[in-house]
Amino acid sequence: MKRMLRLGILGVCILLAGVLNAQIDDYKYLRDIKGVEDQWHKLQLDSEIISKLNKEMNDLRVYGINAENDTIEAAYLLKSTVDKTEKNAVNFQMINRSSRDAKYYYSLENEGAEAINLIELDFQKDNFSYQIKLEGSNDQNEWFQIIDQQTVVSIKNELSDYKFCKLIFPNSKYQYYRIEVSSDEDPKLISARSFRKEKVEGKSVSFTPEWQSMTNERAKTTEVIIDLEYPQQIHQISLNVADTFDYYRPIEISYLVDSFETEKGWKYNYRTVYNGTLSSLEHAEFDFDKQKAQRFKVNIYDGPNPPLEIDSVLARSYTFYLLIRFTEKADYYLSYGKERAKSVRYEIAQFEDQIPNAVSQLSLGDEIEISKEEEVKKALFENEYWLWIILAAIILVLGWFSFKMISNN
Known part of the structure; x- marks a missing residue:
């Protein structure tokens, strides 16, 4: 019985070692990190690395081997x-309403004489289309044209619920503004809110994917299938429509989750990431929460209208980088590519305001694919959960043997 106990303890040690190795070996790729000289550095992640990360992007680790040949881990963000985007309201007051010859005029006073570039109009009624003209003045005598003709529209029925009532123009600073609405009847303008909108665009990577457009006459839809070369973290898809007539179409964007083959052919499962409207009044750029995928689908609901001619398609992804803290000298490398990696939250996340603004850029060596053992040899030990189950079983057996020995004594 003592011999069995010793064998059990040896088995526990072997299994513990197997668990540790399994946690490291699951990373598929490795790159040397070059240029580590300071405590803080920045490491840019290119599209190739992003394509090999899991969906949550939590399978990145920065490891180092120090002078004592110990493995250490560097914290990163x-x-x-x-x-x-910042949208700041500017105080305006409507000081005059008038009409003449099927035109309605609304005068606004800029109380703080601040620059604006956006006016949002709110009308009492639904289902309209008005032509708008916007002018500015500092004395209400001499008026300067800001917008010559712009369409605002509202469509509300059982199929659509779309409204575009924004006047968008370059930064403008006048004491007074005058809105002219062309209409045969009172448009019943409730309010005109003014804003200064400032957008700082982040760096992004544009992908020109393979795509094809197909019309479903029975469903009265146009389907655009978008295929990227590699899976990427996409946050925006834009369409360039060749047609010059006015249009508005409900639109749905989804990404491919999985696919499987049946006797009748391949079946594809998609998950929706965006619902909105494709309109000639707005830029056809559709933003959504970043989603890692290689194939996207855009459904355009044409209804009784002629299908739109899509001229080109773009997909965009933000750029990603690591802010890394190095606490000791070592040879460092970046490992990545682990489907079921566990998220880590380093303490530096609590002290982000202490990170220097100017940090030097690191570079990476060539990618090395970490070799794996043959499937026959590693089939059991590559699964961490099985290792823990077996470990628990051995501990129970050891406990039973120990209890029996004590009872016999």
Whole structure:
């Protein structure tokens, strides 16, 4: 019985070693990190690395081997260059309403004489299309044209619910503004809110994917299938429509989750990431939460209208980088590519404001694919959960043997 106990303890040690190795070996790729000289550095992640990360992007680790040949781990923050938009309201007061010859005029006073570039109009009624003219003045005698003709529209029925009532123009600073609405009847303008909108665009990577457009006459839809070369973290898809007439179409964007083959052919499962409207009044750029995928699908609901002619398609992804803290000298490398990696939250996330603004850029060596053992040899030990189950079983057996020995004594 003592011999069995010793064998059990030896088995526990072997299994523990197997668990540790399994946690490291699951990373598929390795790159040398070059240029580590300071405590803080920045490491840019290119599209090739992004394509090999898991969906959550939590399978990045920075390891080092120090002078004592010990393995250490460096803490990092994963950052992205996202767009930043500030929309500041500017105090305006409507001081005059008038009409003449099927034109309605609304005068606004800029109380703080601040620059604006956006006016949002709110009308009492639904289902309209108005032509708008916007002018500015500092004395209400001499008026300067800001917008010559712009369409605002509202469509609300059982199939659509779309409204575009924004006047968008370059930064403008006048004491007074005058809105002219062409209409045979009172448009019933409730309010005109003014803003100064400032957008700092983050750096992004544009992909020109393979795509094809197909019309489904029975469903009265146009389907655009978009295929990227590699899976990427996409946050925006834009369409260039060749048609010059006015249009508005409900639109849905989804990404491919999985596919499987049946006797009748391949079946594809998609998940929706965006619902909105494709309109000639707005730029056809559709933003959504970043989603890692290689194939996207755009459904355009044409209804009784002629299909739109899509001229080109673009997909965009933000750029990603690591802010890394190095605490000791070592040879460092970046490992990545682990489908079921566990998220880590380093303490530096609590002290982000202490990170220097100016940090030097690191570079990476060539990618090395970490070799794996043959499937026959590693089939059991590559699964961490099985190792823990077996470990628990051995501990129970050892406990039973120990209890029996104590009872016999």
